[in-house]
Amino acid sequence: MKRFIVVFVSFFFLSISTAFAATNSYPDYTGFVNDFSHVLSMDSAAQLDRKLALFNQKTTNQIAVVTVDTTQPETIEEYGIHLSDKWKVGQKGKDNGIIMIFAIKDHQMRIEVGRGLEGDVTDVQSKHIQTDIIEPAFKQGHYETGINDGANAVIGTIMHDQNYAKSLTATNPAQAPPQQLSGVSILFLILLLIVIVLLSIFTPFGGILLWILFSVLGGSNERDNGGGGENDKFGGGGFSGGGSSDNW
Amino acid sequence: MKSWVPIAVIAGIILLFAIWIGGAYNSLVVDRVGVQTAQAQVETQLQRRFDLIPNLEASVKGAQIQEQKVFKDIAQARTHYAGTAPQSADRVQAANQYESAIGRLLVVVESYPQLQSNQAIQDLMTQLEGTENRISVARQRYNETDQLYMQHLQTFPGNIIAGMFHFLPLPLFQSTPGAETAPKVNFNQ
Numbered sequence: 001m002k003r004f005i006v007v008f009v010s011f012f013f014l015s016i017s018t019a020f021a022a023t024n025s026y027p028d029y030t031g032f033v034n035d036f037s038h039v040l041s042m043d044s045a046a047q048l049d050r051k052l053a054l055f056n057q058k059t060t061n062q063i064a065v066v067t068v069d070t071t072q073p074e075t076i077e078e079y080g081i082h083l084s085d086k087w088k089v090g091q092k093g094k095d096n097g098i099i100m101i102f103a104i105k106d107h108q109m110r111i112e113v114g115r116g117l118e119g120d121v122t123d124v125q126s127k128h129i130q131t132d133i134i135e136p137a138f139k140q141g142h143y144e145t146g147i148n149d150g151a152n153a154v155i156g157t158i159m160h161d162q163n164y165a166k167s168l169t170a171t172n173p174a175q176a177p178p179q180q181l182s183g184v185s186i187l188f189l190i191l192l193l194i195v196i197v198l199l200s201i202f203t204p205f206g207g208i209l210l211w212i213l214f215s216v217l218g219g220s221n222e223r224d225n226g227g228g229g230e231n232d233k234f235g236g237g238g239f240s241g242g243g244s245s246d247n248w
Numbered sequence: 249m250k251s252w253v254p255i256a257v258i259a260g261i262i263l264l265f266a267i268w269i270g271g272a273y274n275s276l277v278v279d280r281v282g283v284q285t286a287q288a289q290v291e292t293q294l295q296r297r298f299d300l301i302p303n304l305e306a307s308v309k310g311a312q313i314q315e316q317k318v319f320k321d322i323a324q325a326r327t328h329y330a331g332t333a334p335q336s337a338d339r340v341q342a343a344n345q346y347e348s349a350i351g352r353l354l355v356v357v358e359s360y361p362q363l364q365s366n367q368a369i370q371d372l373m374t375q376l377e378g379t380e381n382r383i384s385v386a387r388q389r390y391n392e393t394d395q396l397y398m399q400h401l402q403t404f405p406g407n408i409i410a411g412m413f414h415f416l417p418l419p420l421f422q423s424t425p426g427a428e429t430a431p432k433v434n435f436n437q
Contacts, residue, residue: 077381081388123378124371240289241385244374 026086037067037104039143048148051168060096061158062234064089065151067102076103076245080112090114090237097237098154113242120158123244129153130246138248272405276415279397283418286390291334293383294343300379301350304372308356311363318352325349387421394420
């Protein structure tokens with residue numbers, strides 16, 4: 001509780017000092033989950049990363065999770081805004097990014113909310129996610145539970161549906177299930193292929209048909225390859241200091 | 249040697265000069281608009297704080313806390329702040345005065361257990377914290393854009409253009425002296 005005062009007072013001269021005292025070096029991101037402090041198991045980090053990637057794919061909202069040992073010499077608020085300026089989590093123009101920062105040795109955390117999400121995840125809501133969900137788990141040393149539940153709560157808050165995150169895990173293994181073709185449509189496709197091939201052999205304009213066929217097949221391949229890649233990058237989301245901090 | 253050649257050369261030089269001046273002028277305008285936008289951001293967040301405090305104040309009063317001196321200071325600072333024009337030196341001073349009055353209100357909130365267990369007040373505190381953070385971010389960005397503007401204003405050719413077209417220097421935000429010490433409440437008053 002003493003922190004209120006400390007934080008408040010530090011704001012007075014933070015604005016001046018930071019322009020000159022940006023001595024921290026900020027890490028590059030490795031994905032949606034950036035476990036620089038190694039508090040997550042490989043499995044759970046990968047699982048969370050998949051969930052956040054899927055969330056990004058479905059809604060374009062980008063959530064990044066960062067664990068570091070310490071944010072010193074900066075406060076977590078200063079560190080948070082500088083890191084978000086560097087990473088630019090969220091889509092350009094939508095500014096729909098959120099960074100969850102956990103400074104493990106400092107026992108401090110912060111949810112940095114992008115400009116475009118400040119209405120969906122208010123300061124008070126982000127504070128409650130920290131005090132009510134993450135903090136109790138962290139106090140018992142359960143970082144994995146705290147971070148996972150916290151991320152779920154952030155997703156739920158954005159979507160105005162606290163069960164939304166569950167739907168992300170439920171569909172996760174079957175993400176992009178191969179389209180089941182019924183027997184009839186397969187038969188139809190084979191017939192079509194035969195007709196096209198026969199036409200291409202016996203008619204003058206058949207070559208064009210064959211070309212169309214190949215370009216359609218090629219086109220669908222391209223789409224499959226290019227789908228996910230772009231979304232993995234953070235793309236220019238803006239932050240203006242929204243969110244809140246907490247300690248444990 | 250045709251007689252129009254020297255005229256054409258002079259005209260060409262004048263044209264190039266005009267383009268160069270125009271470019272320098274435009275970039276100064278762009279800089280200044282950037283600073284003004286950043287300034288507006290600061291104002292927005294200051295206004296947000298301004299709107300927030302009465303709620304916090306009312307909640308504290310509602311909890312039967314008697315801190316007349318603090319309430320009086322806040323009321324005074326608010327009147328002062330409301331009477332100043334945006335972007336004036338007065339406004340900056342008034343904002344600082346308001347800040348120190350708010351600081352004392354926060355100390356009050358800290359020192360009463362019944363306020364700390366009050367969820368509504370804690371939520372207001374969170375909002376206030378968020379606003380303070382936004383103010384500091386907005387000020388920082390203002391300073392960054394202003395630094396650039398001032399640099400262009402004082403270096404060639406900006407300094408000449410600035411003199412011709414009245415580009416005025418805009419002040420950086422400075423921290424107030426004594427701001428780094430926590431405000432104290434005198435309970436005897």
